[in-house]
Amino acid sequence: MTGSGAETATSAQSAYQKLLEELPRTGPGTRAGEMLRRYWHPVCLSANLKDIPIAVRMLSEDLVVFRDGKGRPGLLGLRCSHRLASLEYGQVREDGLMCSYHGWRYDTQGRCIDMPLEPRDSRLKEKIRHLWYPVEEWGGMIWTYMGPEKENPPPLAKIDVLARTDGEVKLVDGDIRNYNYLNWMENFADMGHAVVLHGLMIRDVPDELKPFNDDSIKNWMPLPLEFVETDYGMKTVSVLDTGDPEVKFVNTWSLAMPIHWRFSGIRSGFPPDFTDERQEGGGMIRIIDDTHFELIRYNLFRKGNFPGAFVVGLPPDLKGTAGKKPYDKRKYSGWEGVPALEDLVLQESQGEIPDRRLEHLGTSDRGVIMMRRIWHKAIEDVANGRDPKGVDRRPKEMLEVDTFHGHVKVDELKIGPENMPSSSDGRGLIRDKNGKLVFA
Template sequence: MRITKEQNERLTRVEGDAPMGQVFRRYWIPALLAEEVPEPDCPPVRVRLLGEDLVAFRDSNGEVGLLDAYCSHRRAPLFFGRNEECGLRCVYHGWKFDVNGNCLDTPSEEPGTRLRFRAGIKAYPVFEAGGIIWTYMGPVDTMPEPPDYEWLRAPATHRGVSKTNEACNFLQAIEGGIDTAHSSFAHNNDLSNTKSLRALDRHPKLEVELQPHGFTYASLRRIGGGRKYLRVYQFAMPFMQIRSVLLSWHGQGEDAEYPALHGHIWVPIDDVTTAIYNFAYSARPEQPMPPNWFAEHEVEMGRGPQDFKPGTYWLVREPANDFMIDREVQRTRTFTGIEGVNTQDFAIQTGMGAIVDRSKEALGSTDLAISTARKLLLEATDRAERGEPMLGAAPEDHRNTRAADLLIAEGDAWREVSKDLQSAWY
């Protein structure tokens, strides 16, 4: 899909009243990880979503609040507030707010004043599932039921979730994630291995099918011997990809592989910054993942503890240090010379600039998923302006969806052979 400069602005801008921001406000979106507010009365944390500054806290009863970042009295920052006795108390004059934004106390005013009844602040509804605090920031009359993706139903013993921040617009992060062809190049971490499935065919054939949740797209690679390597991906509007993979786990002197599904959710922090939520879960309800399996996967991706700036979700490898590219490693061992699959993606995506000019692109046949996503997102801006229901927002649109990864015969119809694998098992 050829994108004009005007369409690019409509697709990428999310702050204020921007049309794409209004799209995101009509879905439940991740606001923060549950681990960021781990226990009752823990310190509040700053949250920024769609260009809006907020503060999150978990009250004495374990309920999470997501409020305007500033006190209604003098706009003092509530990040410095005291989280106590089922409320967040501003340290400037002691005004206190509950998880719903109600003002509970105005101790700097005369006793008995009714000021607190009109001093409440903005609060967004939240929903906790899958290790994530989700929020809805749109009109009340268009609010769907909370999400019910299959991975949210997997127990904690079967899944893992993490977060990474990225310094670019959300759309180029999404487009990098749903671009299946680049994995044959950017993520070739062993130049000597010419027999890997993605190295055997570096120009996959893509097919796309529209779905109630967004779309399904299939990548088909010819690998010889009358076989094809099939990967069936799901894109759930407006921001989630799900795919299937065998995750390796190395423990007790034995190597093992476990069938799993994993993916990403790309959430706009503002126009030029994105939070990426990474998740993985066991493909089989009867098979919990081994201890440390997700942590080991994160290290392989370049998202281990040592890869982050202390106390943040920002990577140590960043544009300012050219992602620590090693040109000798690039020449002799890996395609990019950059360590970590996640980091390789970030280097390319942020290197395009904060918001890439898509009017200068020359798309090819392997960009079908990207052009489909753009089309659906542009249509979503029109739906939001007309007040229509959003594609994939209702739980029944996405709850039965999963991805698949398998070898098939040349003559097999991929839709048929992967049909059962694309239905939720949880």
């Protein structure tokens, strides 16, 4: 390659390397950080926010979340505007949060409403506007918007699982990871890893529930995958043979910009009785900074007649089901056998912020490539004054995201930006006892 062709290739490679360097950044003033600030983010579980302020780090900023005496949540800069004492040790008052050092008091919008040590006629407090961000309490969570439109932010995108009333929703927090959040998000654009990594050990699944057995899994390789860009982000769809030429097994994983991931429970849509227990799983990320994030998992449980238990998150002892060998000195020994732990081990092993320039991507990485293109487009949109993907200024009851996982007849199969099979009000499709597709 010579001349302009070589120059174009070099320019494209340079631009891609620049993208890889800026994607993991979360702080204010960074291109990726400014993109992230156009979305609402989870701060903490509502149940955890009581009458004591909680220090939180969000998008590389140190903040404090609290409830005032009337129960209204607020999110302020961590350090008092007076002498920089931490408001984590502040005192909750009826109308706001008071710094315990000298008594400066702030309302939920950062206005200083009292300076008890200043003269009564002082107007200093009128000149102070402490760092604050708008918050909304919904779906068992405290949410915040940290972008430029604090006075009039876009509507909170209400993820469908948390808006549902047809089952019991469980929220689990506290799983803090010490690496970049994209290590996790790219994991859900990479369904192929599930067959290899999570297939290292045969799961405790009945043999008759094909195609979940070892022989069938071997027949799936290489894994047939479709990657589809959607209004909310992207999804990965696998369509697998089942031994019946008229029936396929379909699995869908979805990413909703920029922090939500979704998948269906493994026990949805199993034959012969399709009225089984069904779990819809997923979660969201509280981005702490460039090298830390917290996983907040959510699951919707609907009870049927298929017995089973669903374990959410990591085992407390960080041990898998494989026995530890006495000469195994690795940090995580005997780690195989628990998918959540398997993901932790391999994602952490990539490094805090992996040097993606050293990667060699293949055709099975098309989902990762699509995700990076979507993130790149979102960054460019924000830099050019446009809303990024997933920011919808129209009031909506909920954000519907695909979650299908089950058996589908060939003549019912369709794959596209719309839900596959179609869903309404966030409800995935399963089969009733007569084999008919119905909303779950």
